[in-house]
Amino acid sequence: MSAVVETPQDARQRLLDAACEAFREEGYRVSIDRIAARAQVARQTVYNHFPSKEALFAEVVRHAIQSVLVTLEGDGDVRTTLLAFSEAYRAKVLSPDGIAIFRTLTAEAPRFPALAKQFFRQGPQTTRKRLAQYLARAMQEGNLKKADPDFAAEMFAAMLTDFDRLRGLMNLQTDLLKPAKSAQVVDCFLRAFAPEKDKP
Amino acid sequence: MSAVVETPQDARQRLLDAACEAFREEGYRVSIDRIAARAQVARQTVYNHFPSKEALFAEVVRHAIQSVLVTLEGDGDVRTTLLAFSEAYRAKVLSPDGIAIFRTLTAEAPRFPALAKQFFRQGPQTTRKRLAQYLARAMQEGNLKKADPDFAAEMFAAMLTDFDRLRGLMNLQTDLLKPAKSAQVVDCFLRAFAPEKDKP
DNA sequence: GGCCAACTAGACTAACCAGTCTACTTTCCA
DNA sequence: TGGAAAGTAGACTGGTTAGTCTAGTTGGCC
Numbered sequence: 276m277s278a279v280v281e282t283p284q285d286a287r288q289r290l291l292d293a294a295c296e297a298f299r300e301e302g303y304r305v306s307i308d309r310i311a312a313r314a315q316v317a318r319q320t321v322y323n324h325f326p327s328k329e330a331l332f333a334e335v336v337r338h339a340i341q342s343v344l345v346t347l348e349g350d351g352d353v354r355t356t357l358l359a360f361s362e363a364y365r366a367k368v369l370s371p372d373g374i375a376i377f378r379t380l381t382a383e384a385p386r387f388p389a390l391a392k393q394f395f396r397q398g399p400q401t402t403r404k405r406l407a408q409y410l411a412r413a414m415q416e417g418n419l420k421k422a423d424p425d426f427a428a429e430m431f432a433a434m435l436t437d438f439d440r441l442r443g444l445m446n447l448q449t450d451l452l453k454p455a456k457s458a459q460v461v462d463c464f465l466r467a468f469a470p471e472k473d474k475p
Numbered sequence: 476m477s478a479v480v481e482t483p484q485d486a487r488q489r490l491l492d493a494a495c496e497a498f499r500e501e502g503y504r505v506s507i508d509r510i511a512a513r514a515q516v517a518r519q520t521v522y523n524h525f526p527s528k529e530a531l532f533a534e535v536v537r538h539a540i541q542s543v544l545v546t547l548e549g550d551g552d553v554r555t556t557l558l559a560f561s562e563a564y565r566a567k568v569l570s571p572d573g574i575a576i577f578r579t580l581t582a583e584a585p586r587f588p589a590l591a592k593q594f595f596r597q598g599p600q601t602t603r604k605r606l607a608q609y610l611a612r613a614m615q616e617g618n619l620k621k622a623d624p625d626f627a628a629e630m631f632a633a634m635l636t637d638f639d640r641l642r643g644l645m646n647l648q649t650d651l652l653k654p655a656k657s658a659q660v661v662d663c664f665l666r667a668f669a670p671e672k673d674k675p
Numbered sequence: 676g677g678c679c680a681a682c683t684a685g686a687c688t689a690a691c692c693a694g695t696c697t698a699c700t701t702t703c704c705a
Numbered sequence: 706t707g708g709a710a711a712g713t714a715g716a717c718t719g720g721t722t723a724g725t726c727t728a729g730t731t732g733g734c735c
Contacts, residue, residue, distance in 0.1 A: 286712075302582065304504070306692060317713045318694090328693070381644045382502065382582030391645040399641055430663055433637030438629045441599055444581045445591040463630055467667035486682075506722060517683045518724090528723070 287324050290314045295335045299375040303332060303383050329387075336390055339376045340397050343367050347409045353418045354461060356409070361435055361457035364402070368436045374443040381444075403428045410468075420468045427468055434460045487524050490514045495535045499575040503532060503583050529587070536590055539576045540597050543567050547609045553618045554661060556609070561635055561657035564602070568636045574643040581644075603628045610668075620668045627668055634660045 293314035297305045307328055311318045325331040345363045349356050367373050376394075384391035406428035413419040419427075435457070443449050493514035497505045507528055511518045525531040545563045549556050567573050576594075584591035606628035613619040619627075635657070643649050 302585075307694085308692080317715095319696090319714085320712060322694070323711070378581050378584070381578050384578070384644060384646045385502075388646050392647065395641065395645040395647060399638070403638075426659060426663075429638045430634050430660070433633040434630045437633030437637040438599070438603075441595065444584060445595040446584045446588050447592065447595060459626060460630070463626075463667050466669075467663050469666075507724085508722085517685090519684090519726090520682060522724070523681070 286314070286316055286320060290316055290321060290324060290331075291335060291338065294331050295339065298332060298335055298379055299372065302379055303386075332383075333387070333390055336376075336380065336394065339372070340394055343373050343376060343398055345402060347405055349409050349412070353413050354465060357431070357461045357464070358457060360406070361461055362454065364432070365435055365439070365457060369439050369443055369449060374440065377440065378444055399432070403432055406431060417470055419465075420470050422468060427464075430467070431460075431464050434464060486514070486516055486520060490516055490521060490524060490531075491535060491538065494531055495539065498532060498535055498579055499572065502579050503586075532583075533587070533590055536576075536580065536594065539572070540594055543573050543576060543598055545602060547605055549609050549612070553613050554665060557631075557661045557664070558657060560606070561661055562654065564632070565635055565639070565657060569639050569643055569649060574640065577640065578644055599632070603632055606631060617670055619665075620670050622668060627664075630667070631660075631664050634664060 290310070293316075294310045297310045297313055301309070307318060307321055310331075311321050314321075321331065325334065345360065345367055347356065347360050351359075368377075380391055380394050403425070407424040410419060410427050410431075411424035414421050414424060439449055439456075490510070493516075494510045497510045497513055501509075507518060507521055510531075511521050514521075521531065525534065545560065545567055547556065547560050551559075568577075580591055580594050603625070607624040610619060610627050610631075611624035614621050614624060639649055639656075
């Protein structure tokens with residue numbers, strides 16, 4: 276029939292894309308058949324590229340982790356920098372993809388502890404460390420109160436997404452991405468970590 | 476054999492307990508057979524009490540939700556009250572049970588949206604509202620800066636558990652419950668919401 | 676004693692799933 | 706032209722699952 280082998284190599288890519296969507300929408304429980312159908316590929320083709328469902332899942336997760344990382348650009352003043360970071364961070368973490376990755380890994384962490392650990396370290400942990408580095412510099416330059424930068428980063432990241440992520444996870448409309456929230460959080464954080472100004 | 480009908484009514488209770496443990500440990504995917512075995516009950520008995528696996532799951536979740544609520548006792552000064560709340564809140568949310576409930580509902584929210592909504596409203600939402608009520612009072616009494624108490628409650632709850640809950644969800648050792656963390660967070664929060672003292 | 680309500684064991688259906696295997700087709704390249 | 710590489714369809718194995726059904730057992734109560 277018209278089942279032409281359209282492109283020799285990128286069946287793999289279609290497969291990864293399809294698996295990504297499928298896992299995102301239905302979790303790990305989605306069947307190989309459904310993934311294959313979504314990629315318009317025979318089941319055997321899946322096993323030509325990946326030795327098992329687990330391996331395919333791991334590959335998808337590895338890709339997904341990369342897509343939720345945010346960098347800090349520290350050229351302006353502290354408030355401006357943190358505000359820009361906040362917007363970007365919230366946009367990624369609270370996006371449908373960000374929520375879905377979080378949900379899937381939360382659900383499967385007991386089954387795939389190594390993958391969960393990798394996600395934790397390459398995702399939230401990495402973001403927190405970058406943030407802490409920036410905050411440490413700001414502290415040394417006197418733009419922030421001297422304190423434990425890791426703790427400060429943890430607080431800041433928590434304030435930015437905790438509750439809204441919960442809303443997203445529980446499938447409630449997220450009222451997302453209204454910039455007011457970022458600004459509110461940044462100002463709250465800056466009040467808690469303002470430099471001690473009482474030098475008489 | 477020795478299969479005496481030991482107690483006529485509380486087979487149901489044993490069943491609920493077993494289901495609670497089973498769902499907590501293995502998630503919704505655990506089979507009815509395993510739950511029945513754990514309760515030392517025949518499979519048919521499960522269906523005598525609950526029309527379906529879904530119904531049993533819903534019942535277990537409803538019970539579990541209640542067990543993660545924390546109250547505020549507002550007799551001392553603000554810092555003391557918040558500190559006591561923090562300890563209790565962290566102990567519950569970050570306990571194995573708290574993590575397990577969170578994980579299971581996160582995983583199954585797409586499948587059981589009504590249950591997820593109920594969890595959100597009766598769990599985190601309720602806690603946040605109680606907290607906001609207390610904070611609003613403290614603000615009016617001049618013990619805290621005047622601000623949106625809902626926002627303040629959200630920030631406080633986020634700071635208390637966000638990162639540690641993530642660690643728990645990803646199956647990493649939690650370094651849990653060291654009281655230092657609560658104090659650190661409370662002081663951070665109090666810095667951000669200290670009353671304006673510059674009245675010349 | 677006799678009945679009822681609840682429990683038990685276990686067979687059974689119908690469906691689903693991961694993974695293997697076979698036989699066939701298509702494309703490309705040498 | 707001819708063969709290797711990759712894809713396809715579909716049968717098949719062995720396992721699991723939710724839920725139903727049957728037949729038998731037990732205990733309490735009148």
